[in-house]
Amino acid sequence: MKRAFTFAALCLAASMALAQAWPGKAVTIVVPFPPGGGTDTGARILAEQRSKKWGQPVLVDNKGGAAGQIGADAVAKARPDGYTLLMGNIGTQAINPVLYPKLPYDPDKAFAPVSLVAELPLAMMVHPGVRARNVKEFVELAKSQPGKLSYSSSGAGGGPHLAAEMFKDATGTFVLHVPYRGGGPAVADLLAGHVQLSFMTVFEASGQIKAGKLRALAVTSDKRVSALPDVPTLAESGLPGFNSISWIGILAPVGTPADLAEKISADIREVVARDEVRGKLVDLGAVPATSTPAQFAAMIDKDRKRYGQIIRDRKISAQ
Numbered sequence: 001m002k003r004a005f006t007f008a009a010l011c012l013a014a015s016m017a018l019a020q021a022w023p024g025k026a027v028t029i030v031v032p033f034p035p036g037g038g039t040d041t042g043a044r045i046l047a048e049q050r051s052k053k054w055g056q057p058v059l060v061d062n063k064g065g066a067a068g069q070i071g072a073d074a075v076a077k078a079r080p081d082g083y084t085l086l087m088g089n090i091g092t093q094a095i096n097p098v099l100y101p102k103l104p105y106d107p108d109k110a111f112a113p114v115s116l117v118a119e120l121p122l123a124m125m126v127h128p129g130v131r132a133r134n135v136k137e138f139v140e141l142a143k144s145q146p147g148k149l150s151y152s153s154s155g156a157g158g159g160p161h162l163a164a165e166m167f168k169d170a171t172g173t174f175v176l177h178v179p180y181r182g183g184g185p186a187v188a189d190l191l192a193g194h195v196q197l198s199f200m201t202v203f204e205a206s207g208q209i210k211a212g213k214l215r216a217l218a219v220t221s222d223k224r225v226s227a228l229p230d231v232p233t234l235a236e237s238g239l240p241g242f243n244s245i246s247w248i249g250i251l252a253p254v255g256t257p258a259d260l261a262e263k264i265s266a267d268i269r270e271v272v273a274r275d276e277v278r279g280k281l282v283d284l285g286a287v288p289a290t291s292t293p294a295q296f297a298a299m300i301d302k303d304r305k306r307y308g309q310i311i312r313d314r315k316i317s318a319q
Helices: 002-021 038-054 066-076 091-101 135-144 158-172 182-192 202-210 256-271 274-282 293-313
Strands: 027-031 060-061 084-089 111-126 150-153 174-178 196-202 215-219 245-253
Touching: 027 038, 027 202, 038 060, 038 084, 038 111, 038 182, 038 202, 038 245, 038 274, 066 084, 066 091, 066 111, 066 245, 084 091, 084 111, 084 150, 091 158, 091 245, 091 293, 111 135, 111 158, 111 202, 111 256, 111 274, 111 293, 135 158, 135 215, 150 158, 150 182, 158 174, 158 196, 158 245, 158 293, 182 202, 202 215, 245 256, 256 274, 256 293
Parallel strands: 027 060, 027 084, 150 174, 150 196
Antiparallel strands: 084 245, 111 196, 111 215, 111 245
């Protein structure tokens, strides 16, 4: 018993020493999507501020593919020492575990949640060439030519895909789904007019909307977004109760010492609370929101159950 106690005490002391000394070198935030999407943008804002706080470089490494599975798997297999972190989102952490029957890692055991960073309302956007100025007109247009309009998403089964399918279900419309490998490519093809509609985070599309390159018909949150105050919610546009948002947050490989995870979490909470960072996030259409590791874990579990029900009810697949 005495030896066991001594060993536990030594492990605790080592864990605390690691947390106090960390970081002693560059930290990498893996983004499991191509550059340009909301998850990537959020990671880069956080990385810039973390570099100043920690006095070490914070690098962003984009490992896109397989709806975020490739990047997530790289972090799941990384050393749990705080130097490789994942910028996950609602798709990688809450949807993929339900949507895909088999992942290259165990979603229940691979990650240690660290902190939520921001909630990301989605915008329902159309190419300016689409003859619809509001949701009602788009529904009428879609119903007049079922299957002839298409929408892009950041990937099959992701938050934007599920939001679009919820919209189609609520309005009785048939719009073809064209999945991409991330939000950036999906928005690019909407800008080019190859698809007519997209549900993407305001975070990644507000610039194009404000520049008039895309037309926002509504947002998917239960409240209007500060970055687009004149754009109504879908609930205001004839779909009462509609609410579907994304989020981004930091996770570490499982096995990361609890003291270290809490230190990183506390630092993230401090940075996101800064006026400069909050202002930047809000201007881009995000809602700054942080959490403790335990709170983040509970949120992921709740969303996994919610979206799992939606996936099963609507028989949505990753194909």
